[in-house]
Amino acid sequence: MKHTIQALVENKFGVLARISSLFSARGYNIDSLAVGETYDPTVSCMTIVVNAGDEKILEQIKKQLNKLIDVITVIDLTKREYIGRELMLVKINLAKESNHLWASVKPKIRGNILIEDKNKIVIELVGDTHFLKEQIVLLKPLGIVELVRTGKIAIAV
Amino acid sequence: MKGSQILIESLIRENVEYIFGYPGGSVLPAFDALYEAPLKFILTRHEQAAAHAADGYARSTGKVGVCIATSGPGATNLITGIATAYMDSVPIVAITGQVKTSLIGNDAFQEADVTGITRPITKYNYLVKDIEDLARTIKEAFYLASTGRPGPVVVDLPVDVQIQDTDFVYPEEVNIRSYRPTYYGHPGQIKKAAKFISKAKRPVIIAGGGVIISGAEHKLKEFAERINTPVTTTFLGLGSFPADNPLFLGMPGMHGTVYANTAITESDLLISVGCRFDDRVTGKLEAFAPSAKIIHIDIDPTSISKNIKVDIPIVGDAKNILAQLIETVKTFPDTKAWLKEIGRRKEKYPLGYSRSARAKIKPQYVIEQIYELTKGEAVISTEVGQNQMWAAQFYKFNYPRRFISSGGLGTMGYGFPAAIGAAVGNPDKIVFDIAGDGSIQMNIQELATVLTYNIPVKVAILNNGYLGMVRQWQELFYKRRYSGTPLNNPDFVKVARGFGVKGIRVEKEKDVRPALKTAIKYKGPVVLDFLIEEEENVFPMVPAGEAINHMIGGMA
Numbered sequence: 001m002k003h004t005i006q007a008l009v010e011n012k013f014g015v016l017a018r019i020s021s022l023f024s025a026r027g028y029n030i031d032s033l034a035v036g037e038t039y040d041p042t043v044s045c046m047t048i049v050v051n052a053g054d055e056k057i058l059e060q061i062k063k064q065l066n067k068l069i070d071v072i073t074v075i076d077l078t079k080r081e082y083i084g085r086e087l088m089l090v091k092i093n094l095a096k097e098s099n100h101l102w103a104s105v106k107p108k109i110r111g112n113i114l115i116e117d118k119n120k121i122v123i124e125l126v127g128d129t130h131f132l133k134e135q136i137v138l139l140k141p142l143g144i145v146e147l148v149r150t151g152k153i154a155i156a157v
Numbered sequence: 158m159k160g161s162q163i164l165i166e167s168l169i170r171e172n173v174e175y176i177f178g179y180p181g182g183s184v185l186p187a188f189d190a191l192y193e194a195p196l197k198f199i200l201t202r203h204e205q206a207a208a209h210a211a212d213g214y215a216r217s218t219g220k221v222g223v224c225i226a227t228s229g230p231g232a233t234n235l236i237t238g239i240a241t242a243y244m245d246s247v248p249i250v251a252i253t254g255q256v257k258t259s260l261i262g263n264d265a266f267q268e269a270d271v272t273g274i275t276r277p278i279t280k281y282n283y284l285v286k287d288i289e290d291l292a293r294t295i296k297e298a299f300y301l302a303s304t305g306r307p308g309p310v311v312v313d314l315p316v317d318v319q320i321q322d323t324d325f326v327y328p329e330e331v332n333i334r335s336y337r338p339t340y341y342g343h344p345g346q347i348k349k350a351a352k353f354i355s356k357a358k359r360p361v362i363i364a365g366g367g368v369i370i371s372g373a374e375h376k377l378k379e380f381a382e383r384i385n386t387p388v389t390t391t392f393l394g395l396g397s398f399p400a401d402n403p404l405f406l407g408m409p410g411m412h413g414t415v416y417a418n419t420a421i422t423e424s425d426l427l428i429s430v431g432c433r434f435d436d437r438v439t440g441k442l443e444a445f446a447p448s449a450k451i452i453h454i455d456i457d458p459t460s461i462s463k464n465i466k467v468d469i470p471i472v473g474d475a476k477n478i479l480a481q482l483i484e485t486v487k488t489f490p491d492t493k494a495w496l497k498e499i500g501r502r503k504e505k506y507p508l509g510y511s512r513s514a515r516a517k518i519k520p521q522y523v524i525e526q527i528y529e530l531t532k533g534e535a536v537i538s539t540e541v542g543q544n545q546m547w548a549a550q551f552y553k554f555n556y557p558r559r560f561i562s563s564g565g566l567g568t569m570g571y572g573f574p575a576a577i578g579a580a581v582g583n584p585d586k587i588v589f590d591i592a593g594d595g596s597i598q599m600n601i602q603e604l605a606t607v608l609t610y611n612i613p614v615k616v617a618i619l620n621n622g623y624l625g626m627v628r629q630w631q632e633l634f635y636k637r638r639y640s641g642t643p644l645n646n647p648d649f650v651k652v653a654r655g656f657g658v659k660g661i662r663v664e665k666e667k668d669v670r671p672a673l674k675t676a677i678k679y680k681g682p683v684v685l686d687f688l689i690e691e692e693e694n695v696f697p698m699v700p701a702g703e704a705i706n707h708m709i710g711g712m713a
Contacts, residue, residue: 010335014284018276025277056462063459069281069301072335 002031003050003058004077004084004154010070011037011044018068019046028052028061032086032151043072047153077154084154088132089114090139091146092121098142105138158325160288160318161186164252165194167295170327173223175199175214175581177207179234181227182267183254186319199581199610202602204231206574208238209600211249213575215242216561217536218582219372221302222249228256229267232313233274237568239309240278244565245393246370248307250298251275257317258286271313280308288321293328300331305338306457307370338456342471342478347485350428350452350469355488357426359495360386363409363438366393366564367431367455369557373476374398377430380479385492387499389417391432392549393564400533400553406499407508410438411699412546415506416499418697418705424449431475433460435565436701444704454478506711508550510693517690518666520544520619523673524551527589527617530673535587536561536579540572540596542626544619546695548591570599576614577606587615587677594620594646604656607682615676617685618649621693629694633709653684660684 009015016035023030031049038045052058058076065074077084094102102121106113111125121142125135129152136147158166164187168176177199180188191198201207204226211222222242226235232253242249256265272284281301283294291314298310354360368377368390374397381388381404388398389406398405407414409421421427427449432438439445442465453460453467454475461470471478510521524547527535537552538561539545545562554560561579563571576590590597597618607614619625628642653660659679663672663686676683696710 014272017273021276056466060459060463063461067457067459069333069336 001052003052004082004152005048005050005062005065006075006077006154007046007048007065008038008072009044009046010072011042012070015044015070018070019065022064022068026060026064028057034151034153036153047151049152075156077156080156082154082156084128084152085126086129086132086149086152088125088147088149090123090125090136090144092123092139092142093145094119094121094142102142105142108138109135111135158322159186159190160291160314160321161190163288163291163323163325164295164314164319165190165196166325167292167327168196168223169194171221171295171299173221176223176225177201177210177214177578178225179204179207179227179231181231181254183228183256183316184225184231184319186316187225187252187254187314197581199577199606201574201577202605203600204234205237205570206577206600206603206606208235208249208251209241209568209571209574210578211251212238212242212247213538213561213578214582215247215249215578216575217558217579219558220582221299222247222578223252224249225252227254227267228271229269231267232271233269236274236278239275239311241563241566241568241571242309243278243280245563246307246366247309248302249309250302251309251311253311253313254319255284255313255315258315259317261315271311275311278309279311282311282313284313285318286315288318288323291318292326296328297331297333301336305336339472340456340474340477342454342473342481344481346469346471347478347481350471350482351485351487353426353450353452353469354384354428354482354486355490357490358492359424360384360426360428360490360492361406361420361424362386362388362428362430363391363421363432364388364394364397364430365391365432367475368394368397371431371456371475373430373479374557376476376479376483378402380483383483384486384489385496386428386490387420387496389413389421391435391438392562394432395549395560396554396557399555401555408549410440410705411701412550412695412697413699413705414508415697415708415711416502418699418708419502420499421446421449422704422706426450426452428452428454430454430479431456433457434464436464439464440699440703440705444706508711512666514666518663518669518687520547520621520687520689520693521551522666523617523619523669523687523689524548524591526669526673527591528552530670530677531587531589535559535589536576536583537589537591538562538572538576538579539591540593541567541569542593542596542624543629543693543695544591544593544596544625546626547619550695569596573597573600573603573614573616576616577603577612580612580614581610588613590614590616592616592618593625594618594622594644594649595624597649601652604653604658604682604684608657611681613679613681615683615685618687619689620646620649620686621689621691622646623691626695628692632692632694633698634700649684649686658682658684660686662686662688664688
């Protein structure tokens with residue numbers, strides 16, 4: 001099962017390495033990890049989506065994170081109400097014969113079209129995991145040549 | 158003040174008495190500052206030995222051990238020692254030189270990414286890039302190493318930082334907002350635990366190394382005697398409860414006693430204090446204490462419910478929590494019948510071995526004689542393997558910090574350098590390294606160290622011509638195919654003498670005691686080469702992955 005865990009950490013050199021080496025040393029799987037400075041510049045927030053086999057492993061992940069000296073707090077968002085968002089960029093090389101297909105898909109795209117010319121489209125999409133999945137389904141027939149995403153960030157409500 | 162002087166001055170502020178280490182290019186300024194410092198420096202002959210010596214010093218004194226090495230190979234040679242200390246929660250501070258900051262990452266001569274390499278085997282580590290951070294870093298390093306669940310801390314110090322100048326201000330206190338160990342047990346959990354304890358019929362206390370680290374041995378004795386409950390101590394917990402106390406069950410697990418393992422298996426309440434339920438203790442998890450409720454006291458929350466599911470977790474310091482429990486438990490369990498049954502098993506299945514006049518020396522006999530002749534007052538370090546298990550079984554540890562052995566990592570070559578650390582930290586005590594003929598060769602170069610400083614370590618080699626524990630497994634589980642285990646040994650007496658150290662060979666049982674007496678009386682290091690029974694095994698034994706009450710030997 002997927003869990004979204006948020007760790008507030010000291011914003012300093014080497015912390016990301018400590019977190020990632022903890023996961024690899026103990027054999028935990030990271031689905032995604034997003035790091036950025038918070039409102040307090042001395043603190044970074046890491047949003048980690050993990051695929052924990054069971055409750056016991058999840059508990060261990062949380063405790064092991066907490067044990068790291070540079071980790072200030074660990075919050076398991078899965079058990080709370082939260083808003084999770086991810087930014088995704090999609091590039092499409094548009095073939096001539098796909099032009100009319102694009103015309104029909106375009107109104108259903110809930111994102112910013114950053115580039116749109118004869119043969120190339122770049123779209124910026126923001127949303128939760130489910131939303132992004134739906135948008136990918138729409139875009140797929142057009143021929144996606146590149147897709148990058150930031151990993152989930154989240155905020156408790 | 159120069160960085161190197163700040164380093165040394167900070168160590169003095171931390172009451173460091175001894176530094177074990179080895180010089181090199183990237184620590185030259187630090188060694189220069191050490192030259193006139195009021196600190197005693199012990200030059201080992203290999204950096205690994207410096208780390209183990211710092212560890213042995215720490216385990217035997219309760220203080221933080223310090224070692225120092227140069228960058229690159231000097232630092233990587235410390236790794237085994239640091240990993241050993243990490244597994245057994247030993248507070249050491251390892252200072253490593255690093256190439257100058259402008260060269261870091263350039264594959265410079267003798268450069269290694271020491272903070273990267275040591276990250277998973279340290280409690281914390283630092284790369285000091287700015288002289289202004291140095292004093293605070295040393296302060297924090299000692300604080301982190303010695304508080305909470307202790308562990309090794311590495312301070313990687315580039316050579317240019319060692320020669321920079323700044324004002325020396327040693328911080329009064331440490332403030333790390335993200336590090337706040339819990340020291341007292343949650344009152345609600347204590348109350349719950351007390352209820353379980355009052356109702357128990359077959360309780361067992363399992364005490365681990367955490368009791369010794371916490372200095373909780375007196376509280377443990379008071380608690381156990383008050384609730385009249387038998388105590389088994391794990392390998393690292395040996396000495397946390399007096400071995401001559403009638404409530405003592407010996408060690409549990411793979412080479413534990415029959416009565417400890419059966420007591421755990423039948424227990425209805427297991428009270429674990431400072432023990433992390435290592436697989437060598439639990440054996441097959443599903444069959445471990447199957448009918449027991451488990452109270453788990455540990456300062457490290459990650460230890461709780463990691464291996465076994467726990468009913469009442471109590472996070473905190475062992476000494477405080479035992480005091481809280483002593484205060485809270487008002488109704489004591491009736492354990493008379495339980496203790497009687499255990500007493501019966503103790504009589505029926507004692508730890509033992511067979512002796513005959515014609516046979517070669519039995520290793521267990523040697524250890525019993527060391528126990529008797531030192532009146533149980535010695536500090537005993539061991540190597541790893543059969544020598545280690547026999548020492549754990551046949552030396553009776555009545556006091557904490559007397560048994561110095563690599564439990565978690567199982568590091569061969571640990572015992573001798575650790576004994577060096579223990580000996581300099583305990584000048585009033587006799588220090589023995591109980592060694593195997595395999596392990597001793599992993600750090601035998603330290604004979605030069607004990608000679609140089611006249612460190613009176615007595616090395617008792619139980620010489621059976623094999624890597625004995627591996628050979629035992631091959632005998633039992635690999636049809637006696639002794640692959641890679643027979644040893645073609647040097648003449649250890651001649652080796653010792655070559656270093657200038659006294660060497661004694663003992664081939665007959667009747668010569669064991671006289672040789673030991675000579676060694677103990679002798680005011681200097683001694684190597685005793687005991688030629689023992691080649692294929693003697695450590696029993697009882699629980700095969701790896703079996704239930705702990707399924708033992709080979711010991712129940713015949």
